[in-house]
Amino acid sequence: MFSQFAEAVAVYRDRSTRNSRLDRAVLEEIGEMMAPVARGRVRQATITVDDVLLSVSSTTSAERFDLALSPETNLSGTVSGFVDVINVHREPLFYLYPSEGPRITCRFDRTYLDEARLALRQYCRVHGLLTFTDSSPYPLRVDVERIEVPPESSAQRTLRSFVGSVPDLTGGMEAVEYLQRLRDAED
Incomplete structure (x- = not known):
């Protein structure tokens, strides 16, 4: 570095x-x-x-220093990742950390502040105008048009929450007997 x-x-x-x-x-x-x-x-x-x-x-x-950076291309699209670090000082933005590639700067209108707060530390989907450079297949930034935060129920599910979700699964058999029959069943 x-x-x-x-x-x-x-x-x-x-x-x-x-x-x-x-x-x-x-x-x-x-x-x-x-x-x-x-x-x-x-x-x-x-x-x-x-x-x-x-x-x-x-x-x-x-003399203005022209960075002579590679040209940018803008496309409407969607990118998913974990939202982290919301900054609302000059220009409201947050960082999105996708599963693959570098972090993405997401600029948003202040009207999306509540949605951005809900998305914080969540894996979510961001829709908007994606900016790419010719030198990278990953977006450099997104001008956010919509943030999709996963519903609370599916985001917070635990194994314990599935207990009792299929009450007639065993057909009246004890759990041990049911599992033994599944194990001994022929394909």
Whole structure:
């Protein structure tokens, strides 16, 4: 991770991502770290990693750094996973952790806040506009249109909850006798 950060600093310093092996999220994080300088809130930011020095001041940051990231494609779709970390400060979002692939940032309208809270720490299905990059088969983010949270009854079922759910299963036989007959039955 440290070497990836050092490479990201060099990429930002050289204003080029053409030969970069960096993940889009790492490059965006470096850009966000430098945003206060670009907005004029901070006069200068300096990062030193190993022998790489990145110094950006409010006068030199007038040139916009174009990350030259791979183009994005948007498709309507659905993705499933565990919902974790709801953040409602600037832009409401939560992270979805699918069974396969990296976490997905899910941006949502504040009207979905109650649904997002219900989905927290649950495996659920998120519908919306999925954003992909050419470099990954997994969505980068989702603009949420709907959240499907599993019903309480099926999400919370335990083995004990099945006791008595099929009262006439044995046909009046004792459980031991019924199981012995099942075991001795021919296929």
